[in-house]
Amino acid sequence: MQIVIAGNGILGLTTAYRLLRKDADAKITLIGPYDNKGCASLAAAAMFNSFAEIDNGTLANDIERQKFLFNKTATPYWPDFLATLQSESGLRQEYGFGTFLINNHGSDCLEDQNFDAIIAALEEFNEAYEHVKPESIPNYKPSVTGRAARAIFINGEGWVNPVLLIEGLKQILINSGRVNYVNAYVKAIHREGDKISHAILNNGEKVYGDQFLLLSGATFTDIVNASNLDIDFLRIFYGVGSSLLLKTDAMTLANCVRTPNRGLACGIYSAPHDSSHTLIGATNNIMPYPADNANANNVYSLLKSAMEQVNTDYYRAELVKINIGWRPTSADTIPLIGKTSISNLLVATGTKRDGLHCSPLISECLANIVFNENPTYDLSLFNPERAPVRIYTRDEAIKIAVGHTINAAYQHDFVPAKNRMVEDLEKYYTQDLNKLHDSVGAYDWGIPPELINMYRYGHIK
């Protein structure tokens, strides 16, 4: 079987890897730029978090609960996956398990609520964790005002150095002799009848195959729009995110240290990259088009948060690299994974901030489908040709959005006047969001808070 994969991020590489292992005769053409422009996987920490990503209310919401259960299923794949990858590639992987979740006062009480919700979830699922004294966390040395009041250690949630991970996978694929790795972009895919016949590359070449997998991350919609598919997929936006690589030498953490989610993003985190470097993340700005560079405010707020909330000695760390990656974010914030109505086309994108963590599970499901087997996990929530899933009621969405907007402001140095300013802002945002909901006809459903600007500026009709 000749399989064509568009995209050389974590989903493209892990899927190619699974396909090779599943069928000794499979031949793969893997298409993606060798410089991995915009690759979210390479900008990630990369953390294996499902519990640490829980918000207050996640598990009470049916859709969010389903998504959480999918993410949670991916976590136990990692120890074996990494050990096998390390031995097959001969390349050492840097990774570890155990995450310190801290609760400080870097924003308002929303993060206290999220911290409590994470503990409640750990209890509900009987997941291993322990309460720890924040001051006992190795190499955690926040400023006086940035210090945590509470902390827990979540044993099963870890991290991996994504650069070595991607490199290890590439080596296995290339060494197999069955993968043709093409340094190009897929511009479009060509439909003939109920099949894709070939992919058209940016250099004009055509690549023919029996099965096609569109795994190009945030550029998915650009490829679909340039193709003659005659089917509708939800739009995928560019969740532009930056992270910083610091040379931290003796200050390097042994484990990931992170806050709960804050203001529509994942809070501040620091993850070991190797024994002398630390990755600080992450920002998130959802846009209809890609950005090539992080903006000054992103870098400022990450550095400030890292020095105040993780380790004040980072003032002397070298800033080695500013990463930028495009998180594929769908028009309802739920991933698109699985079969399409074109018989030889599979897609996986829209994984937002969990795609690296979920990649062993997603790739296993995709490989099963390619060989006409049932996917390991029921993917019906992620049906690529669905109408938008309405995750929230209108009132829920507005309440969450107002809470997160004000929470985000605190992360960006907001100091309210000593009067009713915060209550007034809450009223103002609530009115504004009610008007926005009316203007887009969202009467009995709520706009996902992350996508407010995509609705406000007409990028989602």
Ligand SMILES: Cc1cc2nc3c(=O)[nH]c(=O)nc-3n(C[C@H](O)[C@H](O)[C@H](O)COP(=O)(O)OP(=O)(O)OC[C@H]3O[C@@H](n4cnc5c(N)ncnc54)[C@H](O)[C@@H]3O)c2cc1C
């Ligand atoms: C700052 C940041 C931090 C993150 N932290 C985490 C984390 O801690 N844990 C986690 O699980 N997830 C995290 N994520 C999210 C995660 O990185 C993504 O969900 C996941 O990596 C998406 O993988 P992908 O393979 O679909 O896309 P990508 O990793 O973006 O890969 C797509 C690849 O396809 C290439 N490409 C683009 N267009 C084309 C085309 N037309 N033809 C061929 N190739 C193309 C790109 O150059 C790229 O190499 C983070 C993301 C960011 C940006």
